[in-house]
Amino acid sequence: xxTSEMLLLLFIAVLVGFSIWAITPLDGDRFxxxxxxxxxDLKGGAYLVYEADLSKKxxxxxxxxxxxxxxxxxxxxxxxxxxxxPIIQRQGENRILVQLPGxxxxxEAKKLIGQVALLxxxxxxxxxxxxxxxxxxxxxxxxxxxxTGSDGQVKELTGKYLKPNSKVMLKQNTNEPEVxxxxxxxxxxxxxxxxxRNIQKPLGIFLDNQAISAPTVQAVIKSSGIITGMDMKESxxxxxxxxxxxxxxxxxxxxxxTVDATLGADSIKKSIVAGAIxxxxxxxxxxxxxxxxxxxxVLALLIYGLVLTAIFKLVPVTLTMAGIAAAVxxxxxxxxxxxxxxxxxxxxxxxxxxxxxxxDAGFNRAWLAIRDSNVTTFIACIVxxxxxxxxxxxLVKGFALTxxxxxxxxxxxAITVSRLFLALSARAIKNxxxxxxxx
Amino acid sequence: MINIVGNRKWFFLISICLLVxxxxxxxxxxxxxxxxxxxxxxxxxxxxxxxxxxxxxQQMSQLGYSDATIQKTSDGDFLVRTxxxxxxxxxxxxxxxxxxxxxxxxxxxxxxxxxxxxSEVARNAAIAVLVASVFMILYIAFAFRHMPNPFRWGFSAVxxxxxxxxxxxxxxxxxxxxxxxxxxxxxxxxxLTIVGFAINNTCVVYDRIRENMHKGISKDFATTVNSSIxxxxxxxxxxxxxxxxxxxxxxLFGGVTIQQFIMALLVGVLVGIYxxxxxxxxxxxxxxxxxxxxxxxx
Numbered sequence: 104x105x106t107s108e109m110l111l112l113l114f115i116a117v118l119v120g121f122s123i124w125a126i127t128p129l130d131g132d133r134f135x136x137x138x139x140x141x142x143x144d145l146k147g148g149a150y151l152v153y154e155a156d157l158s159k160k161x162x163x164x165x166x167x168x169x170x171x172x173x174x175x176x177x178x179x180x181x182x183x184x185x186x187x188x189p190i191i192q193r194q195g196e197n198r199i200l201v202q203l204p205g206x207x208x209x210x211e212a213k214k215l216i217g218q219v220a221l222l223x224x225x226x227x228x229x230x231x232x233x234x235x236x237x238x239x240x241x242x243x244x245x246x247x248x249x250x251t252g253s254d255g256q257v258k259e260l261t262g263k264y265l266k267p268n269s270k271v272m273l274k275q276n277t278n279e280p281e282v283x284x285x286x287x288x289x290x291x292x293x294x295x296x297x298x299x300r301n302i303q304k305p306l307g308i309f310l311d312n313q314a315i316s317a318p319t320v321q322a323v324i325k326s327s328g329i330i331t332g333m334d335m336k337e338s339x340x341x342x343x344x345x346x347x348x349x350x351x352x353x354x355x356x357x358x359x360x361t362v363d364a365t366l367g368a369d370s371i372k373k374s375i376v377a378g379a380i381x382x383x384x385x386x387x388x389x390x391x392x393x394x395x396x397x398x399x400x401v402l403a404l405l406i407y408g409l410v411l412t413a414i415f416k417l418v419p420v421t422l423t424m425a426g427i428a429a430a431v432x433x434x435x436x437x438x439x440x441x442x443x444x445x446x447x448x449x450x451x452x453x454x455x456x457x458x459x460x461x462x463d464a465g466f467n468r469a470w471l472a473i474r475d476s477n478v479t480t481f482i483a484c485i486v487x488x489x490x491x492x493x494x495x496x497x498l499v500k501g502f503a504l505t506x507x508x509x510x511x512x513x514x515x516x517a518i519t520v521s522r523l524f525l526a527l528s529a530r531a532i533k534n535x536x537x538x539x540x541x542x
Numbered sequence: 543m544i545n546i547v548g549n550r551k552w553f554f555l556i557s558i559c560l561l562v563x564x565x566x567x568x569x570x571x572x573x574x575x576x577x578x579x580x581x582x583x584x585x586x587x588x589x590x591x592x593x594x595x596x597x598x599x600q601q602m603s604q605l606g607y608s609d610a611t612i613q614k615t616s617d618g619d620f621l622v623r624t625x626x627x628x629x630x631x632x633x634x635x636x637x638x639x640x641x642x643x644x645x646x647x648x649x650x651x652x653x654x655x656x657x658x659x660x661s662e663v664a665r666n667a668a669i670a671v672l673v674a675s676v677f678m679i680l681y682i683a684f685a686f687r688h689m690p691n692p693f694r695w696g697f698s699a700v701x702x703x704x705x706x707x708x709x710x711x712x713x714x715x716x717x718x719x720x721x722x723x724x725x726x727x728x729x730x731x732x733x734l735t736i737v738g739f740a741i742n743n744t745c746v747v748y749d750r751i752r753e754n755m756h757k758g759i760s761k762d763f764a765t766t767v768n769s770s771i772x773x774x775x776x777x778x779x780x781x782x783x784x785x786x787x788x789x790x791x792x793x794l795f796g797g798v799t800i801q802q803f804i805m806a807l808l809v810g811v812l813v814g815i816y817x818x819x820x821x822x823x824x825x826x827x828x829x830x831x832x833x834x835x836x837x838x839x840x
Binding site for chain 2: 144152154210213214356358359361362365374377378384385428435438439442443475477478480482483484486489490502503
């Protein structure tokens with residue numbers, strides 16, 4: 104054996120050893136990677152695209168300021184709701200992509216995250232009998248509650264003067280939920296004036312222009328208060344929203360994809376079965392058609408599979424249904440290079456070359472075809488990956504990335520693993536029938 | 543020796559027979575577009591007890607979704623497609639079904655796309671296909687730059703690819719109105735993958751023609767092309783066959799989510815075999831001397 108071959112063999116052995124170590128057990132922890140990273144469609148969860156209505160933004164803010172602020176608030180809300188590792192990204196100018204992996208309560212999460220949640224206080228005038236003034240339809244006429252701030256300006260009292268420490272409490276005697284809040288210094292100044300002016304009158308509490316409750320002010324209050332009139336869930340959500348702050352602009356869901364975790368588990372099981380069957384079929388075909396050379400290709404294929412799984416786990420590559428499909432399809436493509444080499448070798452053997460010369464010629468002449476044919480697949484993958492986000496389906500990117508990695512790796516295994524094993528076996532086994540040449 | 547090139551008119555005729563029904567179907571019926579291109583909502587529903595399609599359809603109509611399309615999947619779930627609905631409408635629909643059918647209903651997956659997004663996705667997909675095509679054609683031109691007539695070789699390769707793409711599109715147009723197969727962004731992915739893969743085999747055949755021309759195995763171009771095809775036929779079929787085997791495994795055992803996608807790949811790879819053996823090489827000869835059989839010696 105030549106020194107270069109020894110080194111290559113050592114390298115392959117180390118690579119295989121490292122890959123096996125990295126992926127056993129599959130859900131074990133290596134370099135801080137716990138198991139394979141699964142996409143939304145496999146572990147369940149929600150993929151939401153919101154569009155912000157920038158026409159409603161405050162004229163003093165730039166678009167970037169508004170979007171950064173909204174993104175931060177959404178992130179705080181998702182974390183407070185208990186979503187593990189939410190992904191929140193700005194897309195284009197006015198869109199926000201929100202991924203909530205593993206989230207089961209999608210409808211509730213969606214409402215919590217996308218609601219503006221502007222808390223407002225409003226007052227009304229009462230007549231002599233203490234009844235609030237109503238319009239012709241019988242609705243109470245509310246006007247925003249204002250006060251004079253520390254800087255002498257008249258300000259409306261809204262949720263923006265709250266400290267971020269609102270929480271849900273249970274009323275002692277009735278066990279009804281209520282949201283307890285605290286004003287910051289400015290809010291306290293405003294609230295004191297408003298409660299003083301409205302003693303024994305109702306004070307309307309509004310969330311996004313919907314009245315939540317209208318308690319009658321019993322005393323002058325400065326720094327804190329409670330909001331009642333909602334059920335437990337609504338109260339919890341309101342507390343989260345008050346603490347994150349109201350969104351600067353309204354959001355609308357323009358795209359949604361939700362997958363139940365059980366469907367994902369089904370998909371994984373099925374694709375593992377399909378992958379195994381595909382691998383066995385390809386292995387059988389290769390061994391039956393190319394005999395001993397086919398066996399070497401299968402060996403290279405197994406190494407390919409090990410290294411591919413290790414890459415998936417360690418990078419980590421987020422696996423989606425389409426990504427797994429690409430990986431399985433890439434098993435079929437990975438042997439392509441081997442087939443091109445073997446066919447070339449057979450021709451050289453038939454032309455009467457020696458075993459060693461045939462192996463060398465097989466690789467050297469097939470290499471151009473292998474390189475040429477994979478470049479086009481790379482082009483397709485790069486374009487798909489590039490446009491993947493704008494396709495509205497996260498499957499596209501997953502497929503492109505996985506196929507790219509698979510094809511690149513298969514080129515590598517063909518020119519290292521298959522080549523070395525063939526060169527070594529060519530010295531020991533000279534029977535051309537074993538390399539697929541008809542007797 | 544089998545004469546593929548000499549019989550090229552028959553093989554072109556087979557190609558035309560494969561192309562024409564699909565093109566007619568595309569012109570007459572278009573495609574059954576998926577929600578990412580045409581907007582709408584698709585959901586997979588699982589019922590706690592067996593439900594037949596008719597009673598589900600009746601319930602949907604009563605809830606105001608008389609235009610919904612309902613399909614039973616091989617898992618026994620139902621695939622329901624409607625216009626795009628929001629969260630409140632979704633909850634109301636599921637509650638309505640639970641009450642109406644008197645059983646538990648779970649949403650296994652739910653996807654909704656608004657018309658705005660759908661039109662953008664369609665536009666972006668078109669741009670992606672265009673960009674990929676431009677780069678691939680540039681690459682083909684580059685790969686055949688040493689040929690005596692590089693433009694002709696690249697042009698033939700592109701025609702052969704278009705042939706594959708059109709046949710797969712035609713098959714999906716026909717399957718669209720036959721069994722509800724959809725054209726969505728994953729279909730575009732399948733098409734680009736097919737193109738990337740089909741070029742492989744065309745490259746293998748053309749590489750061999752180039753090599754044989756250098757060797758000068760025959761003065762007659764048609765004979766050179768024919769022997770090159772015959773020499774490479776085993777590897778073209780085999781490289782595709784291994785991909786077909788894995789696709790077949792995925793189609794049969796991989797679950798319904800990606801079945802249509804895999805079908806597109808399968809048809810594409812199969813057509814790709816035909817193309818690389820019977821179309822790509824003979825096309826070169828067609829440009830050289832039309833359909834006539836030239837004299838044996840020049």
